Amino acid sequence: MKYMILTFASQRHYQEMAGRPTSKAAWTQEDWAALGAFMQTFNQELLDSGELVETRGLSAPAHTRRVQFKQGVPVVTDGPYAEAEEVLAGYWVVECESFDRATEIASRLGSCPGPEHVRARAYADVRPIDEHQPDFEG
Amino acid sequence: MIAAEIEDLLRRLTPQVLSAVVRRYGNFDLAEDATQEALLVALVQWPRDGMPENPKGWLVAVASRRLTDLLRSEQARRRREDTVARRALAERSATQADERRSGETDDTLVLLFMCCHPSLSAASQIALTLRAVGGLSTAEIARALLGSEQTVTRRITRAKQSIRDSGVAFALPAANTVAGRLQAVLRVLYLIFNEGYASTTGTALVRVDLAEQAIRLARMLHAALPDDSEVTGLLALMLLVHARHRARTAPDGWLIPMADQDRSLWDRRGIDEGIALITAALPRGPTGPYQLQAAIAAVHDEAKSAETTDWPQIAALYGVLLRLDDNPVVALNHAVAVSMVAGPRAGLVLLQRLEADSRINADRRFHAVRGHLLETAGDHAAALEAYQAASQVATNLQQQRYLNQQIARLSSSGTQATG
Numbered sequence: 001m002k003y004m005i006l007t008f009a010s011q012r013h014y015q016e017m018a019g020r021p022t023s024k025a026a027w028t029q030e031d032w033a034a035l036g037a038f039m040q041t042f043n044q045e046l047l048d049s050g051e052l053v054e055t056r057g058l059s060a061p062a063h064t065r066r067v068q069f070k071q072g073v074p075v076v077t078d079g080p081y082a083e084a085e086e087v088l089a090g091y092w093v094v095e096c097e098s099f100d101r102a103t104e105i106a107s108r109l110g111s112c113p114g115p116e117h118v119r120a121r122a123y124a125d126v127r128p129i130d131e132h133q134p135d136f137e138g
Numbered sequence: 139m140i141a142a143e144i145e146d147l148l149r150r151l152t153p154q155v156l157s158a159v160v161r162r163y164g165n166f167d168l169a170e171d172a173t174q175e176a177l178l179v180a181l182v183q184w185p186r187d188g189m190p191e192n193p194k195g196w197l198v199a200v201a202s203r204r205l206t207d208l209l210r211s212e213q214a215r216r217r218r219e220d221t222v223a224r225r226a227l228a229e230r231s232a233t234q235a236d237e238r239r240s241g242e243t244d245d246t247l248v249l250l251f252m253c254c255h256p257s258l259s260a261a262s263q264i265a266l267t268l269r270a271v272g273g274l275s276t277a278e279i280a281r282a283l284l285g286s287e288q289t290v291t292r293r294i295t296r297a298k299q300s301i302r303d304s305g306v307a308f309a310l311p312a313a314n315t316v317a318g319r320l321q322a323v324l325r326v327l328y329l330i331f332n333e334g335y336a337s338t339t340g341t342a343l344v345r346v347d348l349a350e351q352a353i354r355l356a357r358m359l360h361a362a363l364p365d366d367s368e369v370t371g372l373l374a375l376m377l378l379v380h381a382r383h384r385a386r387t388a389p390d391g392w393l394i395p396m397a398d399q400d401r402s403l404w405d406r407r408g409i410d411e412g413i414a415l416i417t418a419a420l421p422r423g424p425t426g427p428y429q430l431q432a433a434i435a436a437v438h439d440e441a442k443s444a445e446t447t448d449w450p451q452i453a454a455l456y457g458v459l460l461r462l463d464d465n466p467v468v469a470l471n472h473a474v475a476v477s478m479v480a481g482p483r484a485g486l487v488l489l490q491r492l493e494a495d496s497r498i499n500a501d502r503r504f505h506a507v508r509g510h511l512l513e514t515a516g517d518h519a520a521a522l523e524a525y526q527a528a529s530q531v532a533t534n535l536q537q538q539r540y541l542n543q544q545i546a547r548l549s550s551s552g553t554q555a556t557g
Contacts, residue, residue, distance in 0.1 A: 018535055018538035019539040020546075026542075036388070037389065047281075054284050054286060056284075060535075093286070
């Protein structure tokens with residue numbers, strides 16, 4: 001079974017990560033290096049165990065374009081999110097033996113280093129991927 | 139023979155086995171499946187039972203048997219579906235096949251032309267080339283491209299369908315189209331190489347293998363066309379860039395710009411080979427963009443430090459490249475090189491010409507270079523604005539961090555002065 005692990009962050013978090021303070025301090029070089037080292041190990045282990053299908057990090061919410069359809073006409077809004085709104089920041093698709101195993105992988109993200117105020121509120125969602133496809137050919 | 143060596147041998151034999159089967163039976167798409175299946179059988183049997191005396195002959199025999207099965211079942215299916223088109227199962231006469239048989243390198247070339255056919259999308263060209271010529275399994279390709287196996291399978295299937303539908307013959311393209319078709323092959327190999335260098339958070343090291351596959355394919359192409367200077371140039375370029383890969387990533391996974399890299403980590407053997415290749419190719423002509431890029435990479439690789447880089451030569455090479463290829467990123471690099479030779483003002487004059495170029499004037503790189511040159515020229519207020527513009531559009535966190543550091547540095551040193 002395949003599962004998607006999703007993580008979340010706000011524009012403010014991104015800004016702090018990018019080295020610009022908000023009401024909270026900006027990430028230091030040490031914070032940044034620790035994050036990189038953690039991700040490197042985390043991904044390499046998933047790759048070695050053969051469970052990693054795909055992983056991507058998304059750029060800051062400010063770069064989002066939202067397309068809405070107003071009476072059938074697409075209307076594009078740049079940067080639709082509020083500063084503090086937590087939105088999708090990255091994902092992993094893992095293929096593993098059980099939901100529990102996928103949950104265990106996601107739990108390891110709890111040791112991802114970062115400033116205390118971010119760590120205190122951080123969470124990850126694990127969702128099974130809907131893979132059932134109709135069989136057209138026998 | 140250990141498993142890794144067997145795997146290596148199988149990858150090397152893949153295009154030869156596939157060509158032999160296609161020459162005998164036609165039917166590229168099913169022959170490709172049959173070859174993959176023969177490789178799998180070998181991967182299981184050889185380590186267990188030992189190597190056959192003639193590995194290539196063994197693989198061709200197994201693939202041919204498998205193809206016969208595939209053709210039979212397809213014929214049966216087609217009969218069931220009452221399809222008009224029916225394919226001949228008859229084996230072409232061996233003598234005919236032998237007569238048309240050319241060298242193994244030519245077979246590789248024919249396969250490369252086929253897999254990089256202009257009617258296929260770039261993504262399909264990449265996947266099919268890695269499988270049919272590179273001998274990688276679908277799972278390995280999916281892993282290398284950080285994509286799902288289903289997607290890769292679909293791309294390969296679709297690519298083979300369009301090859302079948304377009305009726306491309308298993309032969310070298312007509313002489314008058316070879317040059318254009320070769321361009322497509324070079325581009326696909328270069329895309330594979332660059333894909334190996336694209337990285338996402340913490341996965342930079344994972345894809346070294348993909349860059350190495352691209353080098354292996356470029357070596358095969360070079361063996362088939364040793365006198366083509368652009369083929370040589372592409373192989374040299376890959377070797378010269380890849381030689382720096384160990385210095386490119388910090389232990390924490392983030393990328394290190396070339397100026398800050400520990401050059402003792404650069405791979406001397408790769409550099410020497412790349413330099414020898416490009417030195418031999420350049421005087422032969424005609425000079426094309428891959429040779430020029432390789433020459434630029436060679437000048438960087440030869441420098442003991444960032445400071446001792448031969449910038450006049452790099453500026454001159456970018457100048458020539460710019461005349462061949464009106465590419466704004468090349469123009470940007472040219473401006474940087476010129477500023478290293480003649481000072482930041484000279485670089486800024488060149489940048490002015492790009493200000494109206496919509497392909498680059500909203501790009502992070504344009505603003506970042508402008509900021510750097512303005513700062514070097516002493517115009518800190520304008521530099522700050524340029525860095526801010528770059529930071530606004532930067533989508534990569536590491537690049538944003540770099541730009542924000544410049545902004546913070548200039549703001550703290552310049553606020554009193556510019557008030």
